[in-house]
Amino acid sequence: MHHDDLSEYLRTRVSKPMKNDFDEICRELGKTPTEQLRELIFAFVKREYGRLSDRINVHIFKPADYEPEAWRVTIKLRNPDDMIWKGAPIPFGLPALEKRRIQSDPEYHAIFFYLGTPNKPIEGGRFVRGEWRGHLYSNGCFEAENPTSIADVRAALVSTIEKVIDQFSPRHDKPA
8 A cells, every 4th residue: 555645535523622632642642633543544444454355356267268177367456555565576375276276377477485395386476566367277177076166266366365465465564
């Protein structure tokens, strides 16, 4: 989340005594009321951000010319900065699922290591301008017999990316 565009306002009405108390408390803290309100709003959004249902939108679909065992996958982030850390894309591991194989398109490919297993790199992905694209395959069985449903794949991708965002997101920074 970039803090350099602070052009939007939130307004609310409070009683005169409440406003006076707020102003006095802010003065005691050495902050302007505007700075304090910004910090309160930032903390609230950071704490409650997981409630937004469209943070990570996973679209799994089958183009007309694809085989029954192959799918296209597109993942879009509500906030592209969620998968950027210190200016660089944060790689994520593609989940290992029974009878499924997920593969990044070349421009979204990244190598990924799990902590504690430095000699075992796995296929990973990275977001480019808030988007990742790849393929999903039924691996070793017919699609109709696959024990891992498309809904399960979607849930695994969302969970994987949520964990990375929760660990590295700029939402863990202090407000501007």
